[in-house]
Amino acid sequence: MRTFHLRTDSQPESLSSARRQVRRALAGAGLSVEAARDIEVAVGEALSNTYRHAYARGVGPVSVDVLATPDTLTVVVADEGPATVPPAIPLDLPPRSDAGGHGLYVVGRLAGSVEVGIGPAGHGVTVWITAQLRAPGEPPRARPDLETVAADLQTSSAEPTGPSEAIADEAADKKPERPED
Amino acid sequence: MYERSSRGMAAGTPGSCAVRILAVHTDSRPESLGIARRQVRDAMTRAGLGDETARDMEVAVGEALSNIYQHAYPGGIGAVSVEVIATATAITVVVRDDGDATAAPEIPRRLPPRTSPGGRGLYMIGRLANDVELRVNPAGHGVTARITARLKTPLGTAWGGEGNGPARKTAPQ
Numbered sequence: 001m002r003t004f005h006l007r008t009d010s011q012p013e014s015l016s017s018a019r020r021q022v023r024r025a026l027a028g029a030g031l032s033v034e035a036a037r038d039i040e041v042a043v044g045e046a047l048s049n050t051y052r053h054a055y056a057r058g059v060g061p062v063s064v065d066v067l068a069t070p071d072t073l074t075v076v077v078a079d080e081g082p083a084t085v086p087p088a089i090p091l092d093l094p095p096r097s098d099a100g101g102h103g104l105y106v107v108g109r110l111a112g113s114v115e116v117g118i119g120p121a122g123h124g125v126t127v128w129i130t131a132q133l134r135a136p137g138e139p140p141r142a143r144p145d146l147e148t149v150a151a152d153l154q155t156s157s158a159e160p161t162g163p164s165e166a167i168a169d170e171a172a173d174k175k176p177e178r179p180e181d
Numbered sequence: 182m183y184e185r186s187s188r189g190m191a192a193g194t195p196g197s198c199a200v201r202i203l204a205v206h207t208d209s210r211p212e213s214l215g216i217a218r219r220q221v222r223d224a225m226t227r228a229g230l231g232d233e234t235a236r237d238m239e240v241a242v243g244e245a246l247s248n249i250y251q252h253a254y255p256g257g258i259g260a261v262s263v264e265v266i267a268t269a270t271a272i273t274v275v276v277r278d279d280g281d282a283t284a285a286p287e288i289p290r291r292l293p294p295r296t297s298p299g300g301r302g303l304y305m306i307g308r309l310a311n312d313v314e315l316r317v318n319p320a321g322h323g324v325t326a327r328i329t330a331r332l333k334t335p336l337g338t339a340w341g342g343e344g345n346g347p348a349r350k351t352a353p354q
Contacts, residue, residue, distance in 0.1 A: 071216050089201040091264075113205035113220055115265075117227045132207065132216055 003029070004066035009059050010079065015047040018064050022075060025066045029073050030133045039075060039131050042110040045103040046077040046127045052103075054081030054125065073131050080124040086116040087125060202228055203265035208258050209278065214246040217263045221274055224265045230272055234330050238274060241309040244302035245276045245326045252299065253280030253324070269335045271311075279323040285315040286324070 004025035008014045022043050026036045043064070050062045065076040087101070089108050094101035107114045107129060115128040203224040207213040222239045230238070242263075249261055264275040286300070288307045293300040306313050312329040 071212065085198070086200055086202055088199070089204045091201065091204065108204045108206075112207060113203065113217075113263075115203040115220065115224050115227075116200075117202060117224070130220065132213060 001068050002065055003068045004064070006064045008062050008064070010050045010055050010062050011059055012051060015051055015062070018062070019044050019047055022064060022066065026073070026075075029066075029068060031073060031131055032134065035131050035134070038110040039073070039129060042107040042114070042129050043075050043077060045106050045110075046075075046129060049087075049103045049125075049127075050077065050079040050081075053087075054079035054083070071133055073133060075129045076126060077129070078119055078124060078126040080119065080121065082123055083125050084118060084123050086118055089114055089116060199266050199268045201264055201266050203263070205263040207261050207263070209249050209254050209261050210258055211250055214250055214261065217261070218243050218246055221263060221265055225272055225274075228265070228267050228272065229336050230330070230332070231334070234272075234332070237309040238272065238328065238330050241306040241313075241328050242274050242276065244305050245274075245328060248299075248302050249276070249278045249280070253278035253282065267336055271329050271331050272336075273327055273329040275325060275327050277318065277323065277325040279318065279320070281322055282324050283317060283322050285317050288313055288315065 004022070006018055006021055008018050019040065023036075023040050026039060029036075031039065047062070047064075050060075051057075054060060054062075061080050063076075063078045065078075067074040067076060087104060090101045090105040091108070093105055104114070104116070104127075107127070111129045112132045113128075113130045115130075117126050117128075118124065119126050203220060205217050205220055207217050218239065221242050222235060225235045225238060226232075246261070246263075253259060253261075260279050262275075262277045266273045266275065286303060289300045289304045290307075292304050303313075303315075306326075306328060310328045311331040312327070314327040314329075316325050316327075317323070318325055
């Protein structure tokens with residue numbers, strides 16, 4: 001069931017707004033506070049990618065949907081850029097020399113699952129970011145050590161980034177909300 | 182990154198472009214494995230895999246996940262990862278547990294009798310997939326299964342080898 005739909009564009013301010021709207025859409029959806037935070041950051045990375053990669057720093061359409069099932073919550077971020085092959089999801093942090101892939105690496109670590117594909121028009125990247133809803137009382141799952149991930153990222157991504165910095169700042173502002181893991 | 186990834190893909194697997202299109206980190210509870218199975222099915226379908234092959238692969242992957250539930254973590258819950266890797270000519274689903282097994286199970290050539298403690302799932306996987314590989318993880322314990330369907334119609338045509346693939350039914354609903 002689609003619980004949220006937004007069609008916007010790839011300008012940084014539009015993407016920041018989109019991210020805030022996703023945060024509100026996720027509130028009360030059955031995710032734990034940490035899980036909702038992780039998904040929001042993952043969505044932020046996917047949105048950043050549309051700015052950085054989809055339209056070669058031009059502006060183009062971006063859509064964001066939230067799909068809910070009884071077991072899962074999926075955020076779908078789609079651009080309509082020229083890509084006809086989906087980007088690979090790195091399992092390891094890409095080397096510093098390779099300027100790409102960090103965002104999807106982070107998405108893969110933060111979200112329970114991430115899928116990439118090409119949109120119905122035959123071009124443009126779609127990213128599905130899914131969190132599993134956990135019934136109350138179930139034990140938390142083993143999670144990646146995000147402190148380490150963040151530290152790795154800081155040492156390996158030297159290049160300045162566009163909207164992701166703004167988005168990351170926003171996340172930093174909110175950090176006190178997040179309980180220590 | 183989208184442009185760069187194609188370069189990375191070419192470097193990843195000799196002779197073909199391998200794209201990891203799905204990565205799932207989950208656990209061995211039945212409900213989690215059920216979700217993972219559906220995610221694999223959706224990813225394969227969205228990648229353009231035909232219905233029949235997708236069904237066979239889904240059943241094969243379901244058996245692999247069921248084996249993890251039954252055998253990998255006796256009496257407990259443990260980590261499970263599932264990936265879907267697409268090349269122009271094949272789809273491979275990689276299912277991994279971090280259980281205690283230090284040897285990979287054999288794939289039976291004949292259907293094991295009902296009295297046998299296990300192996301029927303692996304027999305099914307062997308029949309449904311084109312290739313199955315079972316290995317102990319590099320860490321020395323836990324098993325990784327690589328289940329592959331070779332494609333009659335290359336995905337590469339859909340994934341714009343030359344940029345004009347057919348439209349696909351991948352709309353986010």
